[in-house]
Amino acid sequence: MKNSKSWPQKLWRVVSGFEVAIICMILLLLIVFFSTLEQAEEGLYVVTKRYYDLEAYFVQPKLNGKLVPLILPGAYWVCCVFTLNLILGGVFRLMKLVYNEMSFEKRIARGLGVLISHGSIAFLMISGAVTYHLKESSLLLVPEGGTSGVATIPDNVVIEVRDVTDNQDSPSHVVDNKYLEDLIVYAKGEVQPLFWKKADKRQFRFPDMPFTLEVEGWYRNVRVLDATRNMREETDGPEVNKMFLRNTRAYTDTEMMQENVTNLAGAYLKVIPDDKSIVAQDLVVWQQLNDPVSVTIGERVYGFKMDTKKILLPFEIKLDRLVIDKYEGSERQKAFQSYVTYIKEDSDGETAEKIKFFIEMNEPMRHKGYTLFQTSVGTNSQTNESYSVFEVVKNPSDQWPKYSIYVCGIALLVHFLYKLIMFVNQSMKKNHG
Amino acid sequence: MIPSPISLAPLSRCLYATGVRPVVQLFALLTAVFLVSCGKKESVVEVSEVRAFMSDDEMLKFYVPLEWKQTGATIPGMAMRTRRLNYQFGETGEIYLSLTKGDLLGNANRWLGQFEVDPKTNLGEFESIPVLESKAVFVEQYGTYDKTKKDWGMLGALMMVEGDIVAIKMLGKTSEVKAQKENFKKFCLHYNKYKVATDEK
Numbered sequence: 039m040k041n042s043k044s045w046p047q048k049l050w051r052v053v054s055g056f057e058v059a060i061i062c063m064i065l066l067l068l069i070v071f072f073s074t075l076e077q078a079e080e081g082l083y084v085v086t087k088r089y090y091d092l093e094a095y096f097v098q099p100k101l102n103g104k105l106v107p108l109i110l111p112g113a114y115w116v117c118c119v120f121t122l123n124l125i126l127g128g129v130f131r132l133m134k135l136v137y138n139e140m141s142f143e144k145r146i147a148r149g150l151g152v153l154i155s156h157g158s159i160a161f162l163m164i165s166g167a168v169t170y171h172l173k174e175s176s177l178l179l180v181p182e183g184g185t186s187g188v189a190t191i192p193d194n195v196v197i198e199v200r201d202v203t204d205n206q207d208s209p210s211h212v213v214d215n216k217y218l219e220d221l222i223v224y225a226k227g228e229v230q231p232l233f234w235k236k237a238d239k240r241q242f243r244f245p246d247m248p249f250t251l252e253v254e255g256w257y258r259n260v261r262v263l264d265a266t267r268n269m270r271e272e273t274d275g276p277e278v279n280k281m282f283l284r285n286t287r288a289y290t291d292t293e294m295m296q297e298n299v300t301n302l303a304g305a306y307l308k309v310i311p312d313d314k315s316i317v318a319q320d321l322v323v324w325q326q327l328n329d330p331v332s333v334t335i336g337e338r339v340y341g342f343k344m345d346t347k348k349i350l351l352p353f354e355i356k357l358d359r360l361v362i363d364k365y366e367g368s369e370r371q372k373a374f375q376s377y378v379t380y381i382k383e384d385s386d387g388e389t390a391e392k393i394k395f396f397i398e399m400n401e402p403m404r405h406k407g408y409t410l411f412q413t414s415v416g417t418n419s420q421t422n423e424s425y426s427v428f429e430v431v432k433n434p435s436d437q438w439p440k441y442s443i444y445v446c447g448i449a450l451l452v453h454f455l456y457k458l459i460m461f462v463n464q465s466m467k468k469n470h471g
Numbered sequence: 472m473i474p475s476p477i478s479l480a481p482l483s484r485c486l487y488a489t490g491v492r493p494v495v496q497l498f499a500l501l502t503a504v505f506l507v508s509c510g511k512k513e514s515v516v517e518v519s520e521v522r523a524f525m526s527d528d529e530m531l532k533f534y535v536p537l538e539w540k541q542t543g544a545t546i547p548g549m550a551m552r553t554r555r556l557n558y559q560f561g562e563t564g565e566i567y568l569s570l571t572k573g574d575l576l577g578n579a580n581r582w583l584g585q586f587e588v589d590p591k592t593n594l595g596e597f598e599s600i601p602v603l604e605s606k607a608v609f610v611e612q613y614g615t616y617d618k619t620k621k622d623w624g625m626l627g628a629l630m631m632v633e634g635d636i637v638a639i640k641m642l643g644k645t646s647e648v649k650a651q652k653e654n655f656k657k658f659c660l661h662y663n664k665y666k667v668a669t670d671e672k
Contacts (some may be wrong), residue, residue: 188525198522205532207524217516241515250515262543279542279559324543329530329556332541339537341530350523 054127062120069113072099072106079103084292089113092170093231114170121163128156147460151453158446165438173433176349177413180357181425185381187354189430194347195303195325199244199251202330202341211244212347213251218305221256225285226273241310248335251342252308258288260304262324275306278322279331302326307342309333351430353382355410358394360424362415373399374415376426380405397428408432531556534661536654539566564643564651566658570635578636579610582627586612602630602659611652613645624648628659637662 073089094112132153139145176189198210220237239254260283275283283304304324323344330341359377375398382391395403403410411429539558556568580590600609607630616623624645
């Protein structure tokens, strides 16, 4: 017998069907199972990247350091399919069913509670996506007894430009990494991301600065070599200011975490003055330069620097006390807690707010839209000073999961209570009838 | 019929009226979404993000002539050279500041040796120039540098700071070095010994 359903109808049936939901839930169960076991060996950060990252399309789990003969899809993409399935099947299809009924009671009987709970779980999934894409996360290092309000974003390498004439305290203009990532020059043998297309160069203009900055080559990991002492190879960058950049393979996040290595980003810049009588100047910059590379245009000197992005927080954190518990007879940390003071100044520089907080693993500090998680602790080898590192998160969907769980719980409670009352009533009718 | 709380009937009629098969319509829609999401970035960007000045931004306070361009001070890689400051000027000119060990006479004679000039026996044979709160040994030499660079010049200043030797050295073509002699002396006069010493340590 010929199937009368059209192609879109068949697609709708598959995408919104129970089968997809069940497959997604089984896959998520496996992903959580394997990633939880792997986390004990590889660490939370590495496992999060391997299983839950946007770029983790597929993952092969590891058990006791050995690869399991099983390929799982990345959790991000399974969640995308599951959310779509939940919205189409659990919300749209149920909505049609429920809203066909006219009275509220019949709507409840048809599954209004289930519909709301499906909607709230879809909302929970969406809040996860909002967190993943929109949360602003940075690291704040505070020495014990010290105060800091400057956080850094380690994986966001930016170019900073400022007027350094007479060493004045001028602000920096920041070229964010999002404008530079398609200028990456991949080293020989490196795999380029899917759908990635290289841009040749990009120009940047800054308010009140008489030049255009052109970025032509952006290297994620370089060796900076002295041109007077090293021979340039064919794949090396051009020689500028007696230096050149040698592109090397960038370390992955996993390598950086496990092998304690870091990437050293570098770039070639060209400063093109608006005054065409002044010759354009080529510069080479790289991370770890203490002071900016300078260019003089007219009577002003401009500094160019490459650095990890710094965030000036609207508050400061003072680390009053740091408590580190270690395993007996070992230097390995068991737990650590930070006693901090949140300090906020008003526009006159007077202290407007001073609140004490306690932060430890799984007990972050939440205040005025910011959440501070205890990330790690350490000791400065030179000063022997202990410090605490906090992840500072500004997340628009921070409380969304809580709300969705409340709504889901209430909706299911209403549904189950209704079903219970119906059951009891019917049983009583049967017994009396 | 696609079950939906929103009526898709008008849209369905429009799509049906086009006479294009649904599979082609879906493919066209997905392609359009993909192309929109892969929009090319601007080739010229107006930068609006500004970060306030922080204590980390504070640079060493020096007198720096406009024609000197500050470049990377520390060059990592195979040949590691540690310099606290490094400027370039003209075609060949370079001036840098570094910390070194030893004694003043030994370092001054080492510099002269780079021009194949006989060493001097005491510091009194060198000129001295004023620096903030003190004096520095001044070395000036012209000739062939490092056996290969002819018509080359060098200006150098050496001073003892808290057990270390601060060395300021200028190299380049003779004409370029001579033209920067006054700027060199001014730079040495205004150097901030406290800042250099503490930063290096």
